[in-house]
Amino acid sequence: MKRATSILFGALLLASAAHLGAAGSAAPDLKHDLKAADAAWRAGNAAYEQGRYEEAARDYAGAVKAGAVDARLYYNQGNALFRLNRLGESILAYERARRLAPSDADIAFNLRFARSRAVDKVPETPDNALTRTLWSLHAGYTLRAGTWTAYALWVLGFAGLAVWVFLGAAGRIVAGLASGLAFAALLAFSPSLAYRVHQQETARRAVVLASVAEVYSGPGENQELLFRAHEGTVLDVVETRGEWLSVKLPDGRGGFIRKTGIEEV
Amino acid sequence: MTFRTVGTLFADFRALFAAALLGAFIATPRAAVLDAQPSLSPTQAMTGETIQLVVRVSADKKEDLPWPRVEGLGAFTVTKSTNVSSGSQTSVVNGTITHSEYFITEFVFNLVTQRPGDYVVGPIRYAHKDFQRDLGSATVSVTKGDAGIIARPTLGKSRVYVGEQTLYTLRIIPKEGVQSVNWPQDMQKYIGQKFFFQPIDSTMAPKVVTLDGRETQVLDFRIALFPLLAGSSTLEGMPVEYRQVRRAARGGSAADMFEEFFGGGGRVVTQTVQSPSLRLEAVPLPAKAPEDFNGSVGKYAITAKLDRDEAATGDAVSLTVTIRGNGQPKSVLQPKLPDLSRFEVYDPEKTSASTVEGGTLWTTHTFKYILLPNREGDYDLSGISYAYFDPARGAYARATAPALKLRVVRGKGGAGGGYAAQREIQELGSDIRFLKTQGPALRNDSDLPYHHAGFVLLLALPPLALVGALFARRRRDRLRADSALLRRSQASKKLRARLKTARAALDAGNPREFYRALSEAMAAFASDRLNREFRGLTQAEARAALSERGASPATADAWDALLQRCDFMLFAGAAAAPEETRRDLEAGEKLLASLDKELA
Secondary structure, eight states, X not given: XXXXXXXXXXXXHHHHHHHHHHHHSOOSSGGGOHHHHHHHHHHHHHHHHTTOHHHHHHHHHHHHHTTOBOHHHHHHHHHHHHHTTOHHHHHHHHHHHXXXXXXXXXXXXXXXXXXXXXXXXXXXXXXXXXXXHHHHHHSSSOHHHHHHHHHHHHHHHXXXXXXXXXXXXXXXXXXXXXXXXXXXXXXXXXXXXXXXXXXXXXXXXEEEOSSEEEEESSSSTTSOEEEEEETTOEEEEEEEETTEEEEEOTTSOEEEEESTTEEEO | OOHHHHHHHTSSHHHHHHHHHHHHHHHOTTOSEEEEEEEEEOSEEETTBOEEEEEEEEESSOOOOOOOEEOOOTTSEEEEEEEEEEEEEEEEXXXXXXXXEEEEEEEEEEEEOSXXXXXXXXXXXXXXXXXXXXXXXXXXXXXXXXXXXXXXXXXXXXXXXXXXXXXEEEEEEEOTTEXXXXXXXXXXXXXXXXXXXXXXXXXXXXXXXXXXXXXXXEEEEEEEEEEOSSXXXXXXXXXXXEEEEEOOOTTOOHHHHHHXXXXXXXXXXEEEEEOOOEEEEEEOOOSOOOTTOOSOBSOEEEEEEESOSEEETTOOEEEEEEEEESXXXXXOOOOBOOOOTTEEEOOOEEEEEEEEETTEEEEEEEEEXXXXXXXXXXXXXXXXXXXXXXXXXXXXXXXXXXXXXXEEEOOSSSTTTTSOOOOOOOOOOOOOOOOOOOSSSOOBTTOOGGGSHHHHHHHHHHHHHHHHHHHHHHHHHHHHHOHHHHHHHTHHHHHHHHHHHHHHHHHTTOHHHHHHHHHHHHHHXXXXXXXXXXXXXXXXXXXXXXXXXXXXXXXXXXHHHHHHHHHHHHHSOOOOOHHHHHHHHHHHHHHHHHHHHHTO
């Protein structure tokens, strides 16, 4: 019995480690050539620092195409596009960077700066000290780090219980306390992580890249024209209907917009 | 038609003009220009007397109208001006009331000549859009007459340095009957762009001076002049206008006689006298001017004072610097200050005031600085100075204020107590933040752990480990409660250890020790598995015990036979061949394996 249990655990560990290890390492196909992406990123940085923004934007696009999904890459790409007065594309890049690193102050600043240059001034949701604090806690970690933190708390909680099973009365208090704290922390952390995962996997945002995009009351140009969104305006995507997207603005206004002229984050 | 005729026929010009205007309205109600009428007065004048030609043009709407063309003005000095007025007219024609508005523009020509003679003014023509009219001409008789005033200009110094002050005095000596004297309003026009000037006398007060041994009443008009450019310049003569009462000469006109009788003793005429021009030479300043020289030329003095001798850090201290001089007022900029790096210095408040002393314009410039001392200490604020050019010495000079002392003690507030209050950082621009270039190589952050099945397996491990721990705990508790079970469960492990000892003895070439270990292993194993001591049992009892607990008869026989052989080899002193000994080991191992299964 004991031997069988050990074998089972060993097999599970090996399988998990092998699977995650394979996922973490660079895949051999060209779509995920992270080494080439890194080289392109560094070349783009050099070009930017010398004021060759067109070349920098090309290099950053190449890095994205090579499979890199990194907040620093999107942030720098946003900077280069902003310098080229491609406002909509720069806001799109900043939004992508913010999605990966929501608590990064530089990304938030540049996104706000770029959006201040857009024609449409869409009022942001008002906040206060409490909401700002909660938001900074909620957005202050990357999803990768959050996932592993939750896993570590999960392991710690069960390890404490396992030790609790074996130890005497004195040791049980320590083990039980450690386990209880770990599970309590996990319980407190889980809603934030769950919401973040939900946002990551389901929430859709789009940025207007055309100079003007018209928003109708339904999916068709025969519908009532509700308003016009200009380059750089960020929209929440509710659903897709053929060539049309149902979108909403933070202030509650919404409608249908053609896919052409906008791009999802 | 001459103006003399016009003047006779249209003595009450306004009434006739209104009649003409009404007629013109009726005749040409839609025309832009309705009518144009000239007048000239006087037609007999003396040299220097102003003759006024007025052309009145009426129009149905207000607009800038062109000037009339007047010929024959070559002998006159002409100044022009315009006046615009408006009026309205109501008329009833066949019971219909109409109301209209009109605008009158007066084009005024002021004519002055110094040469006697008869002059024809005209022909005068007026043309605008569809309106074109020849307004005729007039003859003016100008006779020589004595000027009512004498205008005599003088310069304090006719050779000065650029920027140096010189006094221009225009002395007016009026004659009998002069009622008033007027200066030209546009002084800059006559003084020119080469000079900066400032009038010294705001009003003309008559004073009595001795001229040619006689006390004479004069009017002086003084201007402080500062040449701006080097070289020789001409100060043009200025026209001085005056009004004088003139008595009619014998044989004068009836109108003059009438005015003399009813007008209080004579006719009042307005005449203009041109003062003579003057020349002035401006000498350029020498080279190698001090760095802080601003162009001040004259005599200068500088003073400075602090509003206190002692202050705390952060307190405002007022430094007042006064520069007084007779150079061009606008040339005085800020003085040179000593090292004030330990102070926060605000831009000064500047005030200026001019006074006239001894016929010279003096200007006092006051600069009030606010100093905020940053650090405590004793400060020597000497070296406040002002650079200027002294024309008397023909060299650059520097006026220096006496030294000032200020003691600064530590203030009560502020970080460190030694610095002034902090201010907000002034934002000069805004831009996006710079690139991110640090950190590890780029990653694919969209590849998150929970996207992989392996992560689910990892999640399952901790609960499984807990279940395993629970099973292990349960087993441990059972073993602790049942010593027979504990002994039985450990029998196989102990057997392996004992067989290992036997094998070691065999390998060491020690058959006696080998058979002793093998015998011990067999007896101990049976004791452990059956929880009964086999030492001391007879062979029959041992066989019976094994059979009773499940061992087959063959196994029991083999166990008995091998045990007997071990005893024989130990106690009989027989020597066994190595092959034989190894066979015994293998037989023992096989036997114990069979027994382990059968007794389980």
